[in-house]
Amino acid sequence: MGTTQLESVPEPKYWHLKTVLTEALDSEFSVGEILPNERDLAARFGVARATLRQALEQLELEGRLQRRRGVGTTVAPPRVGVAVGSEQHAWPGAADDAWQPVDCTTAVPPAGVADHLETDPDEQVHIVRRSRVTHGQPVAAELLYVPGSSVPALSAIDAPSGAARARAVLRELQHMELEGQAQSVELGSAGAADAKELDRLPGAPVLVVTTRFYAEGRTAAVSVATYRADTCRLTFGDSGRVEIHHDPERRAS
Amino acid sequence: MGTTQLESVPEPKYWHLKTVLTEALDSEFSVGEILPNERDLAARFGVARATLRQALEQLELEGRLQRRRGVGTTVAPPRVGVAVGSEQHAWPGAADDAWQPVDCTTAVPPAGVADHLETDPDEQVHIVRRSRVTHGQPVAAELLYVPGSSVPALSAIDAPSGAARARAVLRELQHMELEGQAQSVELGSAGAADAKELDRLPGAPVLVVTTRFYAEGRTAAVSVATYRADTCRLTFGDSGRVEIHHDPERRAS
């Protein structure tokens, strides 16, 4: 027992790799630069490609890298701050809110949404699909669920389908007085449809923002928005902005 | 070219596995139940263990499963809603805010935090460590950075270290008038220290909530809180609560 064990806590190789790569990214690479391919990198570090990939995956999760099949791995820019919650409540579609209506269908919402809306489990609602673009890149996809009772004056005739109908639904919403809204954020993975819209592979990590809009004493609409977790930093709160921070390892003790 | 291609878009095995497992979880398992071990499951589905693990990883990310080394894989309960942003701004430590002070040290903050606080890059600040527990489970770990100028009356004598000193710092904060706060949420991975406190392995996905507290016309304190992404749903907003929703695959079209 007299030997000083230098390797008493052997940290996993991929973890150490991640640390080394992080330092390299901070010092030797600039945003947009492309890294050597995975096979070369793995050989250079003397590990299997799967091990290297485990490190790259985490770095991508943390928004440090961007990987694209058929192209390569590049150094990602700092995350974009996107405003999600603000003190001034407003209906979606009001005074252009950074979202762009895409189309509108009518269908039965998922069970969880139906619970929020207090509609029958098999009652159809309007579903407005919108997308959010920042700096030319898609950052979020949204499904807005609006029961027919929230837009009674909506005429099925003047906008039968597509983006025009989406705008019609949003326009009708403004006629109600918004009494409040509640939001939640959780981690999810992109479904096939969202992945396509976000230009990612299915299963990519997303931040799911669920918003309930209250009007006339009930939940008048529900929005489920999925933001790219790799590129987005969601900002809430009243005053200024919250800046970037890159804290690879926080504190020693 | 006359053949109808049924397999024109062969989805990955792990993706299909995830779908099958999700349905099984919804119908055949109850919360807390333990699944067969990974080797058995892989054999049952006729895939390699690595492939099965890829599916399990995603399900854990979505909060459907909980895996613990040496124990097994269990069905996770629905995510806990934890209140993070509220309209009534209050200093940390006020009117017991669900956080428990752990200890307090003095050190130079990370560069990003120093930027927020507008302190010199090598100026030491008070660092209060707090933890948040819900239903007996640790859900978040926080580092609260307080520059000395925000707590001028703090005496180094009456609470030299530990939780007592942490409480002393929090007490002094209440003396300022809080003018506002701004928050951001982003995805991260747990460092060694946070992982230990959250009872997870290093690298586990976390939701990083950064809060700036404004007082006396400047940023008087910065809090960086890491929440377990697998078990937590962060709630913001003014009125009620946002309920659970499990939407494995959202919409077909």
Next chain:
DNA sequence: GAGTGGTCTAGACCACCGT
């Protein structure tokens, strides 16, 4: 077609938990 990242395999050993 050449080169990239994404998926998959069939093993092996390790770290941890319970008994």
Next chain:
DNA sequence: CGGTGGTCTAGACCACTCT
């Protein structure tokens, strides 16, 4: 101690993008 999930290897093939 036996059983679990966590790490790692050295290959193979596939899907995609660019030229």
